[in-house]
Amino acid sequence: DARVTQTPRHxxxxxxxxxTMRCQPILGHNTVFxxxxxxxxxxxxxxxFRNRAPLDDSGMPKxxxxxxxxxxxxxxxxxxxxEPRDSAVYFCASGLVLGQGVEAFFGQGTRLTVV
Amino acid sequence: QKEVEQNSxxxxxxxxxxxxxxxxxxxxxxxxxFWYRQYSGKSPELIMSIYSNGDKEDGRFTAQxxxxxxxxxxxxxxxxxxxxxxxxxxxxGDTGRRALTFGSGTRLQVQP
Numbered sequence: 001d002a003r004v005t006q007t008p009r010h011x012x013x014x015x016x017x018x019x020t021m022r023c024q025p026i027l028g029h030n031t032v033f034x035x036x037x038x039x040x041x042x043x044x045x046x047x048x049f050r051n052r053a054p055l056d057d058s059g060m061p062k063x064x065x066x067x068x069x070x071x072x073x074x075x076x077x078x079x080x081x082x083e084p085r086d087s088a089v090y091f092c093a094s095g096l097v098l099g100q101g102v103e104a105f106f107g108q109g110t111r112l113t114v115v
Numbered sequence: 116q117k118e119v120e121q122n123s124x125x126x127x128x129x130x131x132x133x134x135x136x137x138x139x140x141x142x143x144x145x146x147x148x149f150w151y152r153q154y155s156g157k158s159p160e161l162i163m164s165i166y167s168n169g170d171k172e173d174g175r176f177t178a179q180x181x182x183x184x185x186x187x188x189x190x191x192x193x194x195x196x197x198x199x200x201x202x203x204x205x206x207x208g209d210t211g212r213r214a215l216t217f218g219s220g221t222r223l224q225v226q227p
Contacts, residue, residue, distance in 0.1 A: 033214060043159070043203065048214035056214045091158055093215075101147025101166060101207050104215055106158040 002026045004094050004107035012113045018080040021110045024073055025094030031102050032075045033093040034060075034067055037109075043091070049075065050097070082114045118142060119206050121218035129226050134191040136221050138204030141185070147207040148180055150189045153220065154200045163189060194225045 005024040013019055025032050034046040047067035048056040057067060064083070069075045079086055089109045095102040120139050128134045136150075147166055151159035165171045165178040165187070177190040187206075191198055201220040208216075 035217075042219040043217040045214050045216065093159075101149075101164065102215070103149065103161055103164055104205075105161060106151075109158050 006107035016081040021077045023075040023092030029094035031095045035091045036088045038088045119218035124222040127224045134194045136189040138187045140206045145206045148187045149205040151203040
């Protein structure tokens with residue numbers, strides 16, 4: 001059953017703490033996206049990797065967020081220090097570039113609450 | 116101007132009717148277009164992709180693309196209450212560095 005796996009599913013943390021979210025892309029996919037979804041802003045792109053190399057992280061607050069792909073089976077998104085305004089659902093999606101486009105498949109998301 | 120625009124809705128249609136969802140995009144050189152469905156509290160699910168002008172049909176769903184007008188639409192025939200969800204339009208630019216950009220979504224309500 002090929003699917004994107006995200007951990008943890010839920011995270012409650014105190015302001016100032018470090019948060020690490022993990023994503024296992026679908027085996028064989030060469031593209032990974034990180035999105036943040038809130039009611040007010042919708043789905044916002046945070047980072048985009050192709051063959052583990054970052055192509056676009058312009059939407060990510062660089063002072064506190066970082067995204068990496070240590071290997072092809074793991075993508076991480078880290079927030080340090082976390083703030084209440086970071087509360088949102090964070091989605092990872094993976095896809096395989098085929099010709100013109102990339103069909104992205106989403107994980108179940110990490111619901112982050114920063115208190 | 117947002118890169119991808121959708122009417123937030125809600126769009127309310129009776130069961131069995133055709134639901135028409137629309138999306139416009141600003142980047143004229145965009146090449147790939149996608150429709151996702153998102154149920155409340157769940158993750159987006161890919162339902163259609165379209166790359167060329169014209170119509171593409173898959174079951175009860177038809178995606179329509181008009182690049183000259185920078186317009187993408189999704190038609191849902193014989194709408195069912197289970198189709199009630201938020202529908203997200205996504206667009207990808209023509210270069211490898213451009214990621215997938217989403218609209219804010221249209222909430223569809225199918226009334227039994």
